[in-house]
Amino acid sequence: MFFILLSLFIARVTAEAAAGGEESALLRLSDVPAAQAFIDSSEVTVIGFFETDESRGYKEFLAAVKQIESLSVAVCSEEEVWTKYNITSDTISIFRKADVHQKHLQLSETKKVDSDGLVRFFTINDIHYITEYNQASAVGLFQSEVKTHLLLMSNRDMSDFNQLKERLRALAPKYTGKMLFVLVNGNARVLEYFKLRSRDLPRIAIYDADSDRKWLMPKGEISAERVQNFCDSYLSGDLQKQNEAETSEDKTEL
Incomplete structure (x- = not known):
């Protein structure tokens, strides 16, 4: 642990010592331990793998990063780090913990590189x-290899909104690579899909993007224990069997 912290500290010092305005604030990764420590430091991290500061896309990368200050960003030109993460040419990479995913944008294969495109x-x-559901995040959510979404459907003006959000945030790491936890803030189209109205919120649901199937957690307290049981029931297959049995009963009654 001490070695990792020391490596990260050295990398930060290197960044602060780098010359040139905006670049001086950008973390420069000097070796593999520093890179791994940086990736581990946040839920989402971005590394610009550029051979030199004159590489194609470097200036656009800096301009894009400046527009999204909340991002954890670093740059790296060290060969051993490139080898570790299978980087063979100038590349902008995003590392995510929620779905254990790496997204690589190889600049040599990109026809147009501009700051607006990188921001997107x-x-x-x-x-x-x-992740809060919106027009932009929906693209990333559905592109992820993790196709099961646990939805918290709520309204931002509800008194317990932040409490519920933090409760699910604490639970989400248990389902890394299995489910993506999504916050739906009163989206009319999503509510219509689940046959809900604003007055029915907050509610918890599971959506399977592969099969386009959905399951609503029964009404009641949205406690960590109930949500965890709901998720576990889905992953074990019990929730699906229960739903199929209920559907069969409905057809018999008809």
Whole structure:
């Protein structure tokens, strides 16, 4: 642990000592331990793998990063780090914990590189342990290899909104690579899909993007224990069997 912290500290000092305005604030990764420590430091991290500061896309990268200050960003030109993460040419990479995913944008294969396009690339792929659903994040959520979404449907003006959000954020790491936790802030189209109205909120649901199937957690307290049981029931297959049995009963009654 001490070695990792020391490596990260050295990398930060290197960054602060780098010459040139905006570049001086950008973390420069000097070796593999520093790179791994940086990736581990946040839910989403961005590394610009540029051979030199004159590489194609470098200036546009700096301009894009400046527009999204919340991003954890670093640059790296060290060969051993490139080898570690299978980088073979100038590349902008996003590392995500929620779905254990790496998204690579190889600049040599990109016809046009501009700051606006990079901002969109960052925004779409900014997937966290709990991600708010919107037009941009929807693209990243559905592009992820993790196709199961745990939805918290709520309204931002509800008194317990932040409490519920943080409760799910704490639970989400248990389902890394299995489910993406998504916050739906009163989206009318999503509510219509689940046959809900604003007055029915907050509610918890699971959506499977592969099969386009959905399951609503029964009404009641949205506690960590109930949500965890709901998720575990889905992953074990019990929730699906229960739903199929209920559907069969409905057809018999008809």
